[in-house]
Amino acid sequence: MNKTVLVTGGSRGIGFGIARCLAEAGYDVAINGVRDESAVTEAMEDLKSFGGRVIYCQGDVSKTEDRQKMVEKIEAEFGKLNFLINNAGVAPNVRNDILEATEESFERLMKINLQGPYFLTQAFANKMVEWKQADKSFEAAIVNVTSISSDVASVSRGEYCVSKAGLSMMTKLFAVRLGEYNIPVFEIKPGIIMTDMTSGVTSKYDKLIFEEDLLVQARWGYPEDIGKVCRSLVAGDLAYSTGQVINVDGGFMLPRL
Numbered sequence: 108m109n110k111t112v113l114v115t116g117g118s119r120g121i122g123f124g125i126a127r128c129l130a131e132a133g134y135d136v137a138i139n140g141v142r143d144e145s146a147v148t149e150a151m152e153d154l155k156s157f158g159g160r161v162i163y164c165q166g167d168v169s170k171t172e173d174r175q176k177m178v179e180k181i182e183a184e185f186g187k188l189n190f191l192i193n194n195a196g197v198a199p200n201v202r203n204d205i206l207e208a209t210e211e212s213f214e215r216l217m218k219i220n221l222q223g224p225y226f227l228t229q230a231f232a233n234k235m236v237e238w239k240q241a242d243k244s245f246e247a248a249i250v251n252v253t254s255i256s257s258d259v260a261s262v263s264r265g266e267y268c269v270s271k272a273g274l275s276m277m278t279k280l281f282a283v284r285l286g287e288y289n290i291p292v293f294e295i296k297p298g299i300i301m302t303d304m305t306s307g308v309t310s311k312y313d314k315l316i317f318e319e320d321l322l323v324q325a326r327w328g329y330p331e332d333i334g335k336v337c338r339s340l341v342a343g344d345l346a347y348s349t350g351q352v353i354n355v356d357g358g359f360m361l362p363r364l
Contacts, residue, residue, distance in 0.1 A: 108186075109133060109134060109135045109159055109160070110134050110135070110189040110190065110246065110341075111134065111135045111136075111137070111181070111185040111187065111188050111189050111190070112126075112129050112134045112135070112136050112137065112188075112189065112190040112191075112192060112341060113136075113137040113138075113139065113164070113177070113181060113188055113190070113191050113192065113231075114126045114129070114136065114137070114138050114139070114192040114194055115139040115168055115192065115193055115194050115195035115224070115227070116139065116140060116194045116195030116196065117136070117137075117138030117139060117140065117150075117192075117194065118138050118140040118142065118146075118147040118150045118151075118163075119140075119150065119302075119303065120300075120302035120303055120304060120330060121194055121252060121297060121300055121302055121330045121333050122138065122140075122192075122194040122195065122252075122330075123138075123150055123330060124329065124330020124331045124332075124333055124334040125192055125194060125252075125330070125333055125334040125337045126138050126150075126154055126334075127153065127154060127330075127331070127334060128331060128334030128335055128337065128338045129334070129337065129338060129341065130154040130155075130157040130159055130161065131157050132338050132342070133157070133158075133159060134159060134190075134341070135159045135160040135161070135185060136154055136159060136160075136161050136162075137161075137162045137163070137164050137180075137181055137184070137185070137188075138150070138151075138154070138161070138162075138163055138164070139163075139164040139165070139166060139168065139177060139195065140163070140165065140195075141165070141166070141167050142165070143165065144163045144165055147163060151163060160184075160185075162180065162184050162185075164176070164177045164180050164181065167219075167223075168195050168219060168223030168224060168227055169218035169219045169222060169223040170223075171226070174223070174226060174227045174230060175230070177227070178230050178231065178234065182234075187234075187238050187245070188231055188234065188235070188247075189245075189246055189247050189248070189341070190247065190248050190249070190250070190341040191227070191228065191231045191248075191249045191250070192249075192250045192252065192337060192341075193224035193227065193228060193249070193250070193251045193252060193274070194252040195219070195223065195224070196219065196220045196252075196254075196270070196271075197215070197216065197219050197220065198264065198267055198304055199212050199215075199216060199264050199266055199267060200212065200215075202263040202264050203263065203264075204262060204263055205262050205263075205265040208265060208266060212266055213266040213269075215266075216266040216267055216269075216270045217266070217269075217270055217273075219270075220267070220270035220271065220273075220274065221270045221273040221274055221277070224251065224274065224277070225277055228249060228251075228277070228281055231249075232249070232281060232284075232285060232290070235247040235285075235288070235290055236285070236288050236290070239288050239289070239290065240288075246343065247290045248290060248291045248292070248293070248340060248341055248343075249281060249285075249290065249291075249292045249293070250292075250293045250294075250295060250337055250340050250341070251274050251275075251277060251278045251292070251293070251294050251295070252294075252295050252297065252333065253271045253274045253275050253278075253294055253295070253296050253297075254267075254271040254296060254297055255296055255297070255298050255354070255356050255359055255360060256268045256271045256272075257271040257272045257274070257275040257296060258272075258296075258360070274294075275294055275296075275352070278292055278293065278294040278350065278352070279350055282349045282350035283350070285349075286349060291340075291345070291346060291348070291349035291350075292349055292350060293340050293345065293348075293349070293350070293351055293352075293353065294350075294351070294352040294353070295333060295336055295337065295340075295352075295353050295355060296352055296353065296354045296355065296356065296360075297328060297332075297333055297355050297356065298322070298328055298354070298355060298356025298357055298359045298360075299312050299316065299321075299322070299327060299328055299356070299357070299359070300327070300328040300329065300330060300332070300333065301327040301328065301329055301330075302330060312327070321359065322356075322357040322358055322359050323357060323358025323359075323361055323363075324357035324358050325357075326357065328355060328356065328357055332355050333355055336353055336355055340353075
């Protein structure tokens with residue numbers, strides 16, 4: 108039986124890049140998203156072309172009932188889940204200075220970007236512990252996709268930065284809690300990645316990357332850059348490194364003179 112993976116927000120952007128790398132590597136893949144299944148047909152067919160099983164778990168990670176439906180569908184279709192990739196996330200609808208930002212926007216981002224993955228992880232972690240106790244050979248891991256915004260302050264989207272910083276701490280917490288069960292938990296911290304989320308600021312980042320020496324590696328990042336790292340993590344290549352953070356940022360975080 109193939110090992111199984113759930114990628115939240117897996118129908119486009121970074122999530123799809125992750126899902127595609129894992130499907131290509133032979134995993135059975137479940138992707139989650141809020142859109143109707145008819146809207147993700149192209150993505151599903153692409154993933155299925157690699158020969159593994161692919162299912163769609165429609166739902167909003169911020170809603171308790173939708174998370175429960177995801178757990179139930181995974182169990183019904185796959186039996187067990189080996190790897191959870193918490194990738195789903197949103198940016199503010201409006202970039203507001205933190206002196207003007209609204210509570211409504213803050214609460215929306217906290218629920219989707221932090222509260223949702225926190226409790227989805229809780230649900231699957233409990234299942235993984237059960238499966239591990241019943242079968243010592245069962246392999247599991249959890250990967251949280253955060254952002255360089257966990258560390259880098261952007262005052263026009265403070266709620267996004269705070270939500271991602273919370274997800275970074277969540278990685279540490281679950282890594283510690285699940286250590287006794289040998290279930291590693293990792294954090295991937297993407298930099299500037301070419302997705303629909305960055306499409307509105309392409310010209311800004313083009314200038315910073317290609318003209319102003321923002322990055323050590325002077326190019327945009329792509330979803331497959333994240334996918335390749337994720338593939339190594341679920342393959343067990345860093346099995347003795349739980350809690351570690353991997354920057355996929357073209358050297359953005361390197362201090363330079």
